[in-house]
Amino acid sequence: MDKDNRKPNIWKSLTLGLAVLLGIVVYAYGAEVTRVNLGELQSERRQESMVRVLRALFRPDLLEYDQVLEPRVTPIYVPCPAGGVPEDLGDPRSGGYITVTPACGSPGDVVRVEGFNFMPNAEGPLRFVPGSDPENPVGLGQLFANTDAQGNFSMDFTLPNRESEDVQYIRVIMRQNEGAPYFTQNAKDTWDRIVETVFMALLATTIGTVLAVPISFTAARNLMKPVRSPIASIALNVIGWLAGIYLAYQVAAWIGGFTQQYVSVLPIALASVVVVPIIANFAFRWAVPVEDAEPPTRALQIVRNLVLLGIAALGIYALYALAGAMSTLGPQLARQFSGVAFMGNFLFRLGGILDLLVPTIAALMGGGALGGLLARVGQQATERLPEAAVKTMNIVLAGLAGAVLAALFGAFAEWVYQFGNPVATLWWPAIIGAAAGVLLAVLTQPKATLGVGIALYYVIRTILNALRSIEALVMAIVFVIAVGIGPFAGMLALGLHTIVSLAKLYSEQVESISSGPMEALQATGANSLQTIVYAVVPQIIPPYIAYTLYRWDINVRMSTIIGFVGGGGIGFLLQQNINLLNYRGASTQMVAIAVVVATLDYISSVVRERYT
Amino acid sequence: MLQIRNLTKVYDSGVVALDDVSFDIPDGQFLAVIGLSGSGKSTLLRCINRLIEPTSGQILWDGVDLVSLSPEEMRRMRRKIGMIFQHFNLVNRSRVLTNVLAGRLGYINPAFSLINHFPKEDVENAIRQLERVGIADKANVRADELSGGQQQRVGIARALMQDPSILLADEPVASLDPVLAHSIMKYLELINQEDKVTVICSLHFLDLVHRYADHVVALNQGKLVFEGEPKKIDDAKFKEIYGKDAERVG
Ligand SMILES: Nc1ncnc2c1ncn2[C@@H]1O[C@H](COP(=O)(O)OP(=O)(O)OP(=O)(O)O)[C@@H](O)[C@H]1O
Ligand SMILES: [Mg+2]
Numbered sequence: 001m002d003k004d005n006r007k008p009n010i011w012k013s014l015t016l017g018l019a020v021l022l023g024i025v026v027y028a029y030g031a032e033v034t035r036v037n038l039g040e041l042q043s044e045r046r047q048e049s050m051v052r053v054l055r056a057l058f059r060p061d062l063l064e065y066d067q068v069l070e071p072r073v074t075p076i077y078v079p080c081p082a083g084g085v086p087e088d089l090g091d092p093r094s095g096g097y098i099t100v101t102p103a104c105g106s107p108g109d110v111v112r113v114e115g116f117n118f119m120p121n122a123e124g125p126l127r128f129v130p131g132s133d134p135e136n137p138v139g140l141g142q143l144f145a146n147t148d149a150q151g152n153f154s155m156d157f158t159l160p161n162r163e164s165e166d167v168q169y170i171r172v173i174m175r176q177n178e179g180a181p182y183f184t185q186n187a188k189d190t191w192d193r194i195v196e197t198v199f200m201a202l203l204a205t206t207i208g209t210v211l212a213v214p215i216s217f218t219a220a221r222n223l224m225k226p227v228r229s230p231i232a233s234i235a236l237n238v239i240g241w242l243a244g245i246y247l248a249y250q251v252a253a254w255i256g257g258f259t260q261q262y263v264s265v266l267p268i269a270l271a272s273v274v275v276v277p278i279i280a281n282f283a284f285r286w287a288v289p290v291e292d293a294e295p296p297t298r299a300l301q302i303v304r305n306l307v308l309l310g311i312a313a314l315g316i317y318a319l320y321a322l323a324g325a326m327s328t329l330g331p332q333l334a335r336q337f338s339g340v341a342f343m344g345n346f347l348f349r350l351g352g353i354l355d356l357l358v359p360t361i362a363a364l365m366g367g368g369a370l371g372g373l374l375a376r377v378g379q380q381a382t383e384r385l386p387e388a389a390v391k392t393m394n395i396v397l398a399g400l401a402g403a404v405l406a407a408l409f410g411a412f413a414e415w416v417y418q419f420g421n422p423v424a425t426l427w428w429p430a431i432i433g434a435a436a437g438v439l440l441a442v443l444t445q446p447k448a449t450l451g452v453g454i455a456l457y458y459v460i461r462t463i464l465n466a467l468r469s470i471e472a473l474v475m476a477i478v479f480v481i482a483v484g485i486g487p488f489a490g491m492l493a494l495g496l497h498t499i500v501s502l503a504k505l506y507s508e509q510v511e512s513i514s515s516g517p518m519e520a521l522q523a524t525g526a527n528s529l530q531t532i533v534y535a536v537v538p539q540i541i542p543p544y545i546a547y548t549l550y551r552w553d554i555n556v557r558m559s560t561i562i563g564f565v566g567g568g569g570i571g572f573l574l575q576q577n578i579n580l581l582n583y584r585g586a587s588t589q590m591v592a593i594a595v596v597v598a599t600l601d602y603i604s605s606v607v608r609e610r611y612t
Numbered sequence: 613m614l615q616i617r618n619l620t621k622v623y624d625s626g627v628v629a630l631d632d633v634s635f636d637i638p639d640g641q642f643l644a645v646i647g648l649s650g651s652g653k654s655t656l657l658r659c660i661n662r663l664i665e666p667t668s669g670q671i672l673w674d675g676v677d678l679v680s681l682s683p684e685e686m687r688r689m690r691r692k693i694g695m696i697f698q699h700f701n702l703v704n705r706s707r708v709l710t711n712v713l714a715g716r717l718g719y720i721n722p723a724f725s726l727i728n729h730f731p732k733e734d735v736e737n738a739i740r741q742l743e744r745v746g747i748a749d750k751a752n753v754r755a756d757e758l759s760g761g762q763q764q765r766v767g768i769a770r771a772l773m774q775d776p777s778i779l780l781a782d783e784p785v786a787s788l789d790p791v792l793a794h795s796i797m798k799y800l801e802l803i804n805q806e807d808k809v810t811v812i813c814s815l816h817f818l819d820l821v822h823r824y825a826d827h828v829v830a831l832n833q834g835k836l837v838f839e840g841e842p843k844k845i846d847d848a849k850f851k852e853i854y855g856k857d858a859e860r861v862g
Contacts, residue, residue, distance in 0.1 A: 290731050291719045295688065383682045516701035520767075523661055524774055525691035525718025530725045534714050538705040 056583030060591050064184045065177035070118060072098050073134040073169040076111070078159050080104035086167075096151065100170055107161040113170055118151040122176040126157065132166040145172050186585045189573055194592045197569035198600075200491045200562075201555035207491075208498025208555075209548050215499065216506030217532060219460045223510060227453025227528075231441055232390065233378030234452050235397035240374035241367040242404060248366020252316050252359040259317055263324030270329075272321035280311045280318070287311070305373075312365065319358045326351030382447055390446040398437035406433025464500050472497040472558050476567035490567025494555050502551055509543040510536060545611050549604040556600050560593045613638055614660070614778065614810065619669035621655050621834075629655040630666070631834035637812065637827075639777075642804045644825035644842070645814040648854055651831040653814035657780045660812070661693045662686050673778075691718035694771030694809075698783040700763040704756035708747070708766050711755050712738040715773030734773070741769040745799055761792035768799055772807075779803060781813040785820070793817075797824050818845070 040046060074097075077085055085103045096118035100111050113126060123146050127139025140160045145153045157170065183191075217223055229237070263269045287307040296304065326347045334344025378397070382390050410429035419425050444450065476493035483489050517535035526534065563571025570589050577585035614637040621630040629652040637643050645653045658664040660671055662678060671678040673689075681689060694715070702711050716734045717725060724730075730738075742748040745765035750758060755766060764784060771779055781800060785793035801824055804811045815821050821828055822842045830838035830845075830853040837852055838845065851858060 288721050288723050290721055290724050290729070292721060379682070379684075516697065516699055517703040519663060520695065520697060520701035520770070521714055521717060523663055523690060523693070523695040523780075524715050524770070525687050525689075526714070526725075527687060527718075527722055529722045530717045530720070533725050533728075534706070534710070534717065535703055538703050541705065 053583050057587040057590070059584055060587035061184050061186045061582075061584035062588055062591075063181040063187070065181050066179050067175045068119070068178050070096055070122070070124075070174040071171065072096055072115070072174070073129065073171045074098045074100050074113075075103065075167045076100050076128075076159075076170050077104035078163055078168060079106045081165065096174060098170070098172055100157070105159050107159055107163065109159050110156050111159060112154065113145075113157045113172075114152070114154040115145060115147065115172060115174075116152050118147045118153070118174045119176045120147055120149050120151045122147050122151075122174045124172050124174040126155070126170070126172045128157075128160050128162065129169040129171045130160075130162045130164070132164070132168065134169045134171065136169075139171060145174070147174065184588075186577075186582075186588055190570065190588050190592050193563075193570040193573050193589075194596055196487050197559045197563075197571075198556065198596060200487045200569050201494065201552065201559040204491050204494035204498055204559070205548065205552045205555050207495040208502055208551065211499045212502035212506055213544070215460065215464075215503040216510060217536075218456060219464060219503055219507035220510035221454070221457055222513075222515065223532070223536070224453035224457040225451070227456075228449035228451050229375065230379060230382040230390075230447060230449050231394040231444060232382050232397050233375045234450060235394070235401035235437070236374035236378035237371045238401040238405060239397070241371035242408070244367035244370030245363045247370070249359050249363040251313070251366070252362035255313065255316050256320050256355075256358060259320055260324075263321045264328060266325060266328045269321045269325035272318060273325055276314050276318040276321070280314050283307055283311050312362075312369075316358060316362050319354060319361070323351045323355035323358065326354065387446045391441070394441035394444075394446060395438050398441040399434040400437070402437025402440075403430040403434035406430055406436070409433075464504050467496070467500040468504060470497075473562060473565055473567075476562050476565050480566040485566040485568070487568025490559060490562040490569055493562065493567060494558055497558075498551055498555060502547060505547045506540070506544060509540050509547070513539040542611065546608055549608055553597075553601060553604055557597055560597075613672075613674060615670075615672040616656075616660075617670040617672060619656070619659060619671065620667050621652070621659055621664065622667045628834050630659065630831075633669070633831070633834070633836045635829055635836060635839050637810060639810055640804070640808045642801070642811045642824060642826045643813065644821045644828045645812065645831065646816075646818070646821060646828060646853065647814075647831035647837075650833075652834040653831060654782050655834075656831065657695070657782050657812060657814060660778070660780060661690050661695060663695075687718065691774050692776055693778045693780060694774045694776035695780040695782070696764065696767040696771050696784050698786045700760070700767045702755040702763055702766055702770075704754070706755055707752055708742070708755055708758070709735070709738055709751040711766050712741060712751075712769045712773055715770035718774065738769070738773060741772045742766075744772070745769050760788050761795065764788065764792075764796050765799065768796070768803070772803065776809055778810045778812065781811060783814050783816060786816055793820065794823075800824070818842075818850075821845075 080102075081104065096115055098113060098115045100113050102111060105111055123144055125139065125141075126143040126145045127141050129136050129139055131138075140162070141157070143155065143157065145155060147153045162168065263272070287304040328351075330344045330346070330348030330351060332344070333347065334341040337344070381393060385393065406429040407426055410425040413419070413429075414422075414425035472493050475496055476490055479489040479492045483492065513536060517539070518531055521531045521535045559567075559569045559571075560574075561571045563569045563573070564575050566572070570593060574586055574589040574593075577583070577589065616636070617634050619630050619633045620628070622628050631652075633652075633656065645656060647653050655664060659666045660678070662681075666679055669679065676689075678686065678689060703714070706714075710728075713730050713734060716730060716738075720730065720734075739748060739751060742751055745768055747758075747762050747765055747769075750762065750766075755763065758766065767784075779800070784800065785796050788796060797820060800811055800813060803809050813825070815825075825842050828838065828840060828842050828845065829836060830849075832853055832855075838849055845853070
C-alpha cells in the first residue's frame with residue numbers, strides 16, 4: 001500500500017489512461033468484426049418477418065381438427081364491362097352464398113362483400129381469384145372473413161389491379177373445426193424424436209460413465225504418483241500388453257470361428273450359458289482361494305494360472321454362447337410377443353453387440369493378464385539377480401520394448417499418411433525406439449524404479465484434454481461418416497465426449513479425497529486394487545453421482561441439437577422445419593425440448609439431493 | 613524382537629526427520645515414543661511398516677530386514693503389523709462392519725474384494741472384535757455417525773482383524789478428551805497383555821506414558837535422546853527431550 005503511494009502519480013494515471021484507450025480499441029474492433037448493426041433490426045422488412053416468426057413460435061403446431069370447408073364464389077368484373085354486368089346464374093349449391101355490391105368496379109375501388117347462411121362462427125380466407133376460372137387456386141389479398149352467430153358476414157374489399165374483360169371471381173372458403181382435436185403429424189413426429197433424443201442421451205451417459213470411471217483413476221495424480229517400477233518390469237509390461245492383446249484377440253476369434261455352428265443352435269447355446277459358468281465357478285474357487293495366508297509354491301502357482309487360462313477360454317466360449325442365444329432367442333420372442341417386440345429386438349441387438357465385442361474384451365483382458373504377469377516376472381528378476389545381470393536384462397528389454405512401441409507409432413503414421421515406404425515408417429522408428437530404450441537403461445541405475453505412473457498420468461491427461469476440446473457436434477460429424485446418419489452416430493459422439501469430460505471431472509474428485517483411509521488400508525497389507533475399492537470408491541461415489549447427473553443434463557441438451565449435423569434425435573426435425581420456414585412446426589419441437597430439459601433437470605436435482 | 617538399526621529418513625524437502633536412530637523392541641513390550649511436535653515420531657512409526665521408505669538403515673524383525681523386502685513381500689509382512697491413527701482414518705461413508713473387515717483385506721484374494729465378499733469366519737471375527745471394543749451394536753452404522761472415541765475403537769478393531777504381532781499407534785488419543793483417552797489406552801493395554809502384541813505408541817502426555825508404557829524412547833529433531841523406563845525421565849532428561857523452556861505439567 002505504502003509502496004504504491006510513493007510511486008509518481010503521473011505514471012499511474014498514464015497507465016490507466018492507456019488501459020482505457022486499449023479497452024476502447026478492443027471493443028471497437030470487436031463490434032467491427034461481429035458486424036453489430038442495429039439499423040438492420042429496425043428495418044421494416046426484418047421487423048415484419050420477426051413478428052411473423054414470433055407469432056408462429058407462440059402457436060406450436062400441436063393439435064388439429066377435422067375441418068368442414070365451404071368454398072363459395074361470386075362473379076365480379078374489373079373494370080365494369082361496357083354492356084353492363086351479365087346476369088348471375090346463381091350458385092346451385094345449398095348452404096351459404098356470397099354477394100358483392102357493386103358487382104363491378106375499377107382497380108382500387110372498394111366493394112362490399114356479404115355472406116349469408118354460412119356455418120356460425122367460422123373463419124376463412126376471402127380472396128380475389130384472377131382469370132375466369134373459379135377453381136383457380138391463386139387468390140389475391142390477405143383478408144379473412146369471420147361469420148357471426150347467424151352465419152353471416154359483411155366486409156369491405158379493395159379490388160386489386162387485375163383488369164380483364166372476362167368475368168373474375170371473389171372467393172371465400174369458410175372452414176370450421178369439427179369433432180375432437182387430435183395430434184398433428186408434426187406432433188407425433190416430435191414425440192418419436194424426443195423419445196429417441198432422451199434415450200440417445202441415456203445410452204451416451206451410461207456408456208460414457210462406465211468407461212470414464214476406470215480411466216479417471218489413471219488420470220488421478222495421487223493414485224498414479226506412487227506407481228513406480230524397475231525398467232525390466234516396465235519393458236516386459238509393455239511387451240506383455242501388446243503380445244497379450246494380439247494373442248487373446250486371435251484366440252478369441254479362433255474360438256468364435258469354430259464354435260459358431262454350435263452356438264447358433266439354441267439348446268446348445270442355452271445349455272452352455274448355464275453349465276459353463278458353473279464349471280468356471282468351481283474351477284475359479286479352487287484356483288483363487290478366498291484367503292491366501294502364505295505365498296503359494298511355484299508349482300501350485302503355475303497350475304493355478306493354467307486353470308485360470310482354461311477358465312478364460314471357457315469364458316470366451318460362454319460369451320459367444322450367450323451372444324448366440326440372445327441372437328436366436330430375440331427374434332423368436334419378438335415374433336411370439338409382438339406387444340413387446342422391442343424387448344426381443346433388444347435382445348437380438350445385444351447379442352450382436354456382444355458377439356462383436358468378445359474379441360475386444362478378450363484382447364484387453366489378455367493384455368492386462370500377460371502384461372501383469374510379465375511385469376511381475378521383471379520385478380522379481382530385478383530383485384533377485386545381481387546388478388550386472390539386471391543391467392544387461394534392462395538394456396535388452398528396454399531396447400525391445402522401445403523398438404516395438406516406436407514401430408507401432410510408425411505403423412500408425414504409415415496408415416494415416418500412406419508413405420508406402422517401410423524403411424522410413426517401420427525400421428527407422430524401430431531403431432530409434434530401440435536406441436532410446438537402450439539409452440534409458442544405460443543411464444539409470446539397474447535396480448532403480450521409474451515413475452511410470454506419473455508418466456502415464458501425463459499421457460492420459462494430454463489425450464483427455466485434446467479430445468475434450470473437440471465439441472461433441474464435431475465428433476458427431478465424424479461418426480455420421482462412420483456409421484451413417486441417425487441417432488447411433490449421435491449416441492457415439494455424445495458417448496465419446498462424455499467419456500473424456502467425465503474422466504477429467506472424476507479424476508479431479510479422486511485427487512481431492514482424503515488420503516487417511518488409503519494410508520490405513522495400505523498399512524493393513526491391502527494391495528492397490530483393494531485400496532482403491534475400499535478406500536477410494538466410497539469417498540468418490542457422491543461426487544461421481546453428481547457429475548454423472550450433470551453430464552446427463554448436458555447430454556440431453558446436446559442431443560437436442562446433435563441432429564443438426566445428422567446425429568439423429570429431435571434436432572433433425574427442428575432443423576428441417578426451420579429450413580422449410582415452418583415455424584409453427586419448429587415451435588412444437590422447441591416446446592418439447594424445453595419440457596424435456598426442465599423435467600430431467602428437476603429429476604436430477606431430486607436424485608442429487610437424495611444421494612449426495 | 614524388532615531391532616531398529618541406524619534408521620535415517622531425509623525427506624525430499626531436505627528435512628532430516630530421523631537421524632541415525634537405533635534401539636531394540638522386545639516382543640510383547642509396550643513402547644511409548646515421545647518428543648515434540650515435528651521430532652519425527654510419525655516418521656519413525658511409518659518407517660516400521662514402510663508407509664514411508666527409510667533413506668537408510670535397517671529394521672530387523674526376527675532377523676528379517678524389512679527395509680530390503682520387495683513391495684509384495686512387504687505387503688505380506690504388513691498384515692502382521694496393525695496401525696491406528698490420530699484421526700482414525702476410517703472410510704467415513706462405509707459401514708462400521710465394512711471398515712473393520714477392511715483390516716482383513718491383506719489376507720483376501722483381490723478378486724473377491726471387487727465383489728465385497730468376505731468369508732463367513734471373517735465376518736464373525738469382525739463382530740467379535742467389535743464386541744471386544746464394546747460397539748457391536750454399531751456394526752451397521754455409517755462410520756462418520758460415530759463419536760471420536762467410538763471411531764478410534766473401530767480403528768482398533770480393524771487393526772485386530774489383521775491378527776497383528778505388532779501394533780503401531782500414532783498418537784491414538786490426541787484428538788480425544790482425557791476420559792476417552794484412558795478408555796482407548798486401556799484397550800491398547802489389554803491387547804498388549806492378553807494378545808501379547810507388541811505396542812509401539814507415540815504419545816504427547818507424560819502421565820499416559822507413566823501409566824501405560826513399559827519403556828520409552830524420546831526423539832528430538834530426529835535424534836534419539838532418551839531410551840529407558842518411564843520413571844527414569846527426570847527433570848534434566850525432560851528438558852533435554854522437550855527443550856529448555858518446557859515446564860512439567862501434571
Ligand atoms: N511428507 C513430508 N515431506 C517433507 N517433510 C515432512 C513430511 N512429513 C513430515 N515432514 C517433516 O519431518 C519432520 C518430522 O515429522 P513427523 O510428522 O514425523 O513429526 P511428529 O513427531 O510426528 O510430529 P507431530 O507430533 O506434530 O505429529 C517435521 O519437520 C516435518 O515437517
Ligand atoms: Mg505425528
